[in-house]
Amino acid sequence: MHYLAFWQSALVLAAVPLVQWLWLRRSFGVSGRYTALVDELRSPRSAEDEPEMNEAELIAAMRAATAEAFGESVLEAPAAPDPAAPVVLRAADPAYMHWLFFGGIAAGGLVSALARGNWTPTFGLHSELFARMFGASPVLGPLVLVGGGVLVGFGTRMAGGCTSGHGLCGVSQFQRGSLLATLAFFGTGVVTSFALRGLL
Amino acid sequence: MASQDCPHMGTCPMYPVIKLSGSLKVWQTRYCQAAYAECARHKLSVAGQRVPQTLMPNGAYLKLARASSAE
Ligand code: SF4
Numbered sequence: 001m002h003y004l005a006f007w008q009s010a011l012v013l014a015a016v017p018l019v020q021w022l023w024l025r026r027s028f029g030v031s032g033r034y035t036a037l038v039d040e041l042r043s044p045r046s047a048e049d050e051p052e053m054n055e056a057e058l059i060a061a062m063r064a065a066t067a068e069a070f071g072e073s074v075l076e077a078p079a080a081p082d083p084a085a086p087v088v089l090r091a092a093d094p095a096y097m098h099w100l101f102f103g104g105i106a107a108g109g110l111v112s113a114l115a116r117g118n119w120t121p122t123f124g125l126h127s128e129l130f131a132r133m134f135g136a137s138p139v140l141g142p143l144v145l146v147g148g149g150v151l152v153g154f155g156t157r158m159a160g161g162c163t164s165g166h167g168l169c170g171v172s173q174f175q176r177g178s179l180l181a182t183l184a185f186f187g188t189g190v191v192t193s194f195a196l197r198g199l200l
Numbered sequence: 201m202a203s204q205d206c207p208h209m210g211t212c213p214m215y216p217v218i219k220l221s222g223s224l225k226v227w228q229t230r231y232c233q234a235a236y237a238e239c240a241r242h243k244l245s246v247a248g249q250r251v252p253q254t255l256m257p258n259g260a261y262l263k264l265a266r267a268s269s270a271e
Contacts, residue, residue, distance in 0.1 A: 009254050015232075016255055025215065027210070027211055027213065029211055032211060039249075039250040042250075043250070045250075050252060050253045051254075051264045053262075053264060055220075056260075057264060058217060059220070059224075060223050061254075061262040061263055062221070062256075062262060063223060063224070064222075064262075064263065065260050065262055065263075066223065066224055066226060068226070068260065069225050069256070069258050071271065074226045075223045076237050078201065087228050101234035104242065113208060115257060126213060157245075157248055159207055159244070160207055160208030160210075160211050160212070160242075160246075161208070161210060161211035164205060165211040166210050166211065167209065169211065170210020170211060171210070172208070173210060173216075175205075175209045176209075177205050177206065177207035177208065177209050177210055178209070178210030178211075180207070181207065181210075
């Protein structure tokens with residue numbers, strides 16, 4: 001299999017949180033999007049519930065909430081508000097944006113696989129190890145993948161993010177929790193992979 | 201490493217806002233870097249529930265005081 005050179009992947013991966021932050025002022029997270037989609041399907045929210053605020057409005061609202069909770073004495077002098085400041089707290093995206101996001105991921109994966117020229121549909125992963133462990137069964141392979149997905153969902157909910165949220169955005173902000181989460185899931189992946197290769 | 205850091209710091213949309221302004225640091229020191237298990241956002245998140253964008257760590261909601269643009 002042909003992979004991109006490490007620096008090519010690194011540039012693309014570094015661009016993802018940067019563009020996301022500069023453009024949308026948000027962290028990028030696949031599991032966060034998924035959670036938001038599920039939330040949106042369970043109970044759609046209205047714009048009144050979660051208004052958009054620009055930076056000045058947001059800081060003013062947060063200062064008021066801070067004074068209410070801890071008293072005026074904890075507040076420093078206010079910074080001069082900038083009326084042209086960008087929106088930093090946005091109303092939640094509508095459900096179609098989440099579908100678009102996941103459609104984009106699926107389409108990107110498909111385009112990449114087709115561009116390689118040797119892609120064929122499968123019930124498992126295009127992996128020798130996976131085939132050796134679970135065969136080419138149209139039942140077992142998908143069941144294992146769905147089971148893995150459920151475990152990933154559980155873990156990302158517990159850790160508050162996944163490889164993209166913690167691994168890309170959190171680590172790029174030097175968040176210790178994200179560093180720890182990334183070490184945990186990549187480390188576990190590496191150890192599991194070596195263990196399986198050793199056993200099989 | 202401070203063991204009291206909230207594991208959601210890297211992904212919580214409220215955290216960068218709290219960090220943005222010195223006068224809001226009190227939330228960071230009380231919740232994000234200490235009693236994060238008591239944070240209303242953290243509690244909802246680990247319970248698998250929607251976390252409203254305007255929910256503060258103490259359970260209060262932000263109130264938008266917007267001047268009318270017609271004036
Ligand atoms: S303590 Fe609450 S506000 Fe702070 S990062 Fe964690 S979830 Fe967000």
